[in-house]
Amino acid sequence: MNMYFQLGQEAATELQQLGCNMDASLSVDRDAEMLDSGGNRGGWIIFLFIIGTFMCLTLAAGGWQSNLIVYLIQEYNVKSIDAAQVSNVVNGCTCLFPIIGAIIADSFSGCFPVIWISSFISFLGLVLLVLTATLDSLRPPSCDDGLSLCETPSESQFAVLYAGIALASIGLGGTRFTIATMGANQFDKPEEQGNFFNWFFFAMYTASVISFTAIVYIEDNVSWGLGYGLCALVNLIGLLIFLSGSNFYRRDKPQGSPFVNIVRVLVASIRKRNVLLSSRSEDYHYHNDGEAKMVPETQSLRCDFDFIKSILFSCL
Structure with missing residues (x-):
């Protein structure tokens, strides 16, 4: 079983090397995610x-x-x-x-x-x-x-x-x-x-x-x-x-359908398959803080897929 955790850690490390900063909404806060109102x-x-x-x-x-x-x-x-x-x-x-x-x-x-x-x-x-x-x-x-x-x-x-x-x-x-x-x-x-x-x-x-x-x-x-x-x-x-x-x-605590982000990735990849790199912030991925992250859409797609891969490895 240690192999699965190592795979998950390697996938997370790969995400960091790609320069993919996860949304604050994707970070895991166990106190917020678990309904633990009944004590220990x-x-x-x-x-x-x-x-x-x-x-x-x-x-x-x-x-x-x-x-x-x-x-x-x-x-x-x-x-x-x-x-x-x-x-x-x-x-x-x-x-x-x-x-x-x-x-x-x-x-x-x-x-x-x-x-x-x-x-x-x-x-x-x-x-x-x-x-x-x-x-x-x-x-x-x-x-x-x-x-x-x-x-x-x-x-x-x-x-x-x-x-x-x-x-x-x-x-x-x-x-x-x-x-x-x-x-x-x-x-x-x-x-x-x-x-x-x-x-x-x-x-x-x-x-x-x-x-x-x-x-x-x-x-x-x-x-x-x-x-x-x-x-x-x-x-x-x-x-x-x-x-x-x-x-x-x-x-x-249910997190909502995981297919929503996958569909968004697929739609974005089809719509922007021919987009050239530019200096306009609207051509790049936005995070929840409203600040434009200078990550091209193609790299953002790779980040999303690698994030999904890390989740799969961790859940096996």
């Missing part, structure tokens, strides 16, 4: 809440996602190539949804509501998967693997199955990395944030190993209903753990 919040007191929640959610996600292809083939008579395509779509969505969740958290609501709402959504999805695994009416008749005369699921059976998968995927995407951001924001010192991320990734891989082995073994050798039931149970436990620490969390 944040710090290591929230460590067990965050890590416990994340381990439970990772166990639940790994238990259903890693064995999805086998479930579709064995229980829904789906052809192997179709099952692989469904699994690929699910994996792609769970990689895309964290971006959407991060935008919602940073721009509108903060991390706390995104995490608990996403955890509840994933719990609903797992409940539907449990129902598909336990109720015969939600599955087609069993069929030996390899036979071409296997009965395909009905539209209603597919609807319940895909609804459960979709809800579980949305919930996973909303919590996967948003909870990491919220955990890091509980600490003021980079050293403490680094230690948190070390434990965070340790918890993630530990939970993944348990889900890929123990829960998958239960699904394959004992019962799909029991395996998915355990996933739903640990998901619910993780949600309760997270909500139980609500009085101790340091809350993020």
Whole structure:
């Protein structure tokens, strides 16, 4: 994790070498950015809440996602190539949804509501998967693997199955990395944030190993209903753990949409792509203090993109 902080520091150093002075509005004042009116919040007191929640959610996600292809083939008579395509779509969505969740958290609501709402959504999805695994009416008749005369699921059976998968995927995407951001924001010192991320990734891989082995073994050798039931149970436990620490969390204050400045950069680059350097102050970037900064627009664009790059490195 030290590598990510070094990358962020290198990006910030590069900005200074470019002569890019950040707006005063972009400077981070933790007292102003955090809603900390409840006394002592944040710090290591929230460590067990965050890590416990994340381990439970990772166990639940790994238990259903890693064995999805086998479930579709064995229980829904789906052809192997179709099952692989469904699994690929699910994996792609769970990689895309964290971006959407991060935008919602940073721009509108903060991390706390995104995490608990996403955890509840994933719990609903797992409940539907449990129902598909336990109720015969939600599955087609069993069929030996390899036979071409296997009965395909009905539209209603597919609807319940895909609804459960979709809800579980949305919930996973909303919590996967948003909870990491919220955990890091509980600490003021980079050293403490680094230690948190070390434990965070340790918890993630530990939970993944348990889900890929123990829960998958239960699904394959004992019962799909029991395996998915355990996933739903640990998901619910993780949600309760997270909500139980609500009085101790340091809350993020939404900062507005990050795409506004990106759009401004793109529009300015198109409008001024042929502008020659001049001595007129209106041809240069202005800061909030009203003083013209003699930085050409092309260099200003580079500064904005490098600032975005430093933020991305710091948030990985």
